[in-house]
Amino acid sequence: MPSLTERGLLRLATCDVRWSMLLIKVFKQIPFMVVCGHRNEEKQNEAFKDGHTQVQWPNSKHNQEPSLAIDLCPLPVNWQNTRHFFELAAYVWAESLKKDVPVIWGGSFSFGDYGHFELI
């Protein structure tokens, strides 16, 4: 059984505790990597400059402490495999319904941020 890496756990720890609640279960069904949790001002500006986000500090849900947003990538990593991201989103949604923790998926944004999830 694969498990989250130490780095992944540290990133998860920067997020709202509801994310741990949801994702520990999801991980057992579909393994993923935690790409990003909280983003400080420097990281947010960097992400904006690199085109990874459309919002500037402090308007991203990643900028809150703890972070309401989290970026995930299904394993094995393949950023082109959109289908795999849809699958991950389905598992996250199923868990969010079960636990009654509403979640928005970035894949539903106009610019399709498939690895991004945020708490409402």
Ligand SMILES: [Zn+2]
């Ligand atoms: Zn994100």
